[in-house]
Amino acid sequence: MDLMKTPSPEEGKKVMPGLHRRHFLKYLGAGASLAAIASFAACNKDDDNDNNIGDGVSLGSGDIAVLNYAYALEQLEAAFYTQVIASQFAGMTATEVSFFTDIRNHEIGHREFFKAALSGNAIPALEVDFSKVDFGKRDSVLATAKAFEDLGVSAYNGAGRFISATEAGKTYLGLAGKIVSVEARHAAYIRDLISNGSFANAEVIDANGLEMSKTPAQVFAIAGGFIKTKINTNTLPA
Template sequence: MNENIQTSSAVNGVLLAGAAVAGTALFATAKPARAQTTTIPFTDAIFGTGDVKVLNYALALEALEADLYAQALLRLTTGGTNALGKTIVGLRLPESNPGVKYLRDFGKIEAAHRDFFIGALGSSAITSTGKPFATAKFDFNFDDTSVATNRYVLDTVLAAERTGVGAYIGAIDSFVTTTYLQTAAAIQGTEARHTAIVMALINRQFGGTQPVAPLASVNNGIDAPLSPTEVLTTVSPFI
């Protein structure tokens, strides 16, 4: 690759995101009416070409997920203000609450994923000054106290992780080289585990019976890929 990507053997085998098609519909139901209305096209707005474009696609998703976890924790705990200046009233759940504990841990992992891609891409990162995502802010509707219940927050996180799982599987064909395939696979696995744990949390807290992994009767028990266009159509309303 001749584009500005720095590799790191220490982190190259560690990171990426989680989901199946079922999560896409759930994520779509949560989208706020006042957010981005135009889908961000993979071919045009995702900066770069070749592997740079694919890594920037991953970075865009990881930036969204990292901010999602930060805002989710604000809603579940003490509250605060998001980057859009909206006040998120906290539900005052204790740190001992399993949802709070896992979301705090997973949020750190998503932030590490985001920072890894920023470091790998260097000045080619979509979040760099002057690039399409440099000033992106995210809205998950957590400021709406009539909507953003504990269950709503966990459902939104679950759907985002599921979308990420499908996104990484669907992006494999877009890589030009194999340099980052191992990294993408490792991160996809991490995000799939996040998906399973959040689903188990929802089942435990709210008496659900949803499977924590793909059923054998659904796509032969294999997580389904989502194309970049499908994924960006799903997440654009939150940006």
């Protein structure tokens, strides 16, 4: 399929049958309860609903906007790897199937974690457009996977500064750190599949040995080409 919605939670359960809400926090090593996170999110939702000004799906404001931003990217990645496994490219090895399945499961776990944490503040399932990806060809799949993984790492690195200094914000930041480290492992694996030893080249690491980051605007300029659902990004930090 060229146009598709991200897999439903029910589909996620089929992929990871033992994974549900209380396991997301255990899986990510979180110290705060999901109820506390969801409660904080609800309390910080704008009462006057000004976030809906503008076109497209609103991400909300403050920490909610940043979390929905991450949730949108995780939806995109989960949908992509679900399709990679569903329509495997010619010559995919058993090892590649195993690793791509692991990555798919990680991304579904990330997606469902954000959905549960955001609760009623979560944006809806996004419709994505992978019409530019030839899932039957290894080069096309790996090039897209590389773009998504590098983008995901730079997105988390760029958005961390916008999380509030509240106790809940510190919890969010800690969780984001755990997720971005997993995304970086994915990126390294994909890069080495394409060109062995390229996992930490100058495309992603600066002269100081630091991972590069991107602003939300830079990220959506790239990711937006694969998201059919219109998203109002006006409330994201500039």
